[in-house]
Structures are given as structure tokens and as C-alpha cells.
Amino acid sequence: MNTYTGATTISGGTLAIGAGGSIAASSGVNLTAADATLDIQAGSQTIGGLTGIHLAALATDVYLHDTYFVIAHFHYVMVGGAISAYMAGLHFWWPKMTGKMYNDAWGKVAALILFIGFNLTFFPQFLLGMWGMHRRYHAYPPDMQFLNIMSSAGATVLALGFILPAFYLTWSLKYGEQATDNPFGATGLEWQSSSPPPLTNFHTIPIVVTGPYAYDAVESERIYEKEEAITREVRERILAAEAERPVKETNVV
Numbered sequence: 001m002n003t004y005t006g007a008t009t010i011s012g013g014t015l016a017i018g019a020g021g022s023i024a025a026s027s028g029v030n031l032t033a034a035d036a037t038l039d040i041q042a043g044s045q046t047i048g049g050l051t052g053i054h055l056a057a058l059a060t061d062v063y064l065h066d067t068y069f070v071i072a073h074f075h076y077v078m079v080g081g082a083i084s085a086y087m088a089g090l091h092f093w094w095p096k097m098t099g100k101m102y103n104d105a106w107g108k109v110a111a112l113i114l115f116i117g118f119n120l121t122f123f124p125q126f127l128l129g130m131w132g133m134h135r136r137y138h139a140y141p142p143d144m145q146f147l148n149i150m151s152s153a154g155a156t157v158l159a160l161g162f163i164l165p166a167f168y169l170t171w172s173l174k175y176g177e178q179a180t181d182n183p184f185g186a187t188g189l190e191w192q193s194s195s196p197p198p199l200t201n202f203h204t205i206p207i208v209v210t211g212p213y214a215y216d217a218v219e220s221e222r223i224y225e226k227e228e229a230i231t232r233e234v235r236e237r238i239l240a241a242e243a244e245r246p247v248k249e250t251n252v253v
Helices: 003-031 036-056 058-064 068-098 104-130 142-175 217-244
Strands: none
Touching: 036 058, 036 068, 068 104, 068 142, 104 142
């Protein structure tokens, strides 16, 4: 290690720990909507954030730069922090958008396949990068063949994990059960609207009965029932008032 590398490793490593730690801690913010896909997303993003420490420290980045370690780190951050969150959001909002429920068991199977396929694809690339395999090379040493085959096999499993939701979500549009207004017992005014919502978003003015982040397990069912009762009562009153309203007669000349 030369003098410059050794002198900058201490300060660079300290800054990297701070930055990497904040990235890892930020993954906890995304756990408000408890979902299998979000749990996977949190763990993957944490690994991506922690491996960024090594790329931010000069002493290790000199060796790991432009290797497969960088590719693995990038995908653990982006797939763990963005793509998995997108898949979770798609499943979370699908009943509200379409008015149809998908098969929840298939959703959990798809999340498990995504988890296995993703780690089988990119975790071996951490090892390949540490062994010195650079990016954009069309050939590599024979002793790296096994991990490359494992990564390719994992990519096939990962593709299946993305294709499977396309099938059961499309299937639900025609054969899925009618979704209720709040199928997940979530808080927030948007879940008082019908599924799918009307063009005006709400049939009636929504009523606030709890905070948007009151996810207490004991109170959630009671709050949900209270919201349903109040919303139903308001709708009945409005419909009754509209039925009793006299119709104005117009004389056509």
C-alpha cells in the first residue's frame, strides 16, 4: 500500500461507514406496509448499503473497482431499493386500481422466487469481484466458471419471479374475486373509496376516524369496522336525501 492510499483510508473509511450506515438504516423506512416483498427489499438494500462501504474506502476500492463486486453492489441497491418496492406497491394497490383480488398465495410464492433468484444471481458476483473478475470481459479463468453458471441459473429463476405475477395479475382481471373497499385493513382516506374508485375519487366525503399511520394490530380491525360503519351510514343518508328531493318539472314550450 502506498503512502497516499494508506493516508486516505482512515478518513475515507470513516466517511464510508457513516454513509453506508445511513443507507442501511433508511431501509427501515420502507417497512410501513408489511409485505413479503418489502421484507425482501429491506434486507437486499441493507446488503447493498453495507457493501458500498468497501467501494467508498480507497484501500479496498483500488482492488474492487470495475469488478463484478460493483455490479453486485449496484443491483442489491437498485433492485432491493426500487424494483422490489415497485413490485410490492403494485400488489398493494392492485385491488384498489382494478377492483379485483389476486391469489395471495401466488403472490407469496412469487416473492420467494424473487428472493431466491435475486440472491442466486448477484451474490456469487460479490465473490467473483473479490477474486478479481473484471466487468465487460468475454472470457474468464476456468476456476470462475462455476460461479458464473450459478449466476446465470439464478437469472433464469429471477426472470420466472417477474413473469409469474404477470400471469396471476392478468388472470385476476377476469376471474378474481371482487375486492372490498379496504382489503388489507389499511389506514388512510383512499381506502374508504370503492374499488375501483369513481372518476371523482369518492362517492361521498370521506370521514377521518384515525391517523394515517395507526397500524396497531389490536386496534386495526376495530378502526376498520368503525370506518365501514360510518361510511355506510353516510352513504345511506345521502341516497335517502336524494330520493326524497322533489324533481323540478320543466315546461317545454
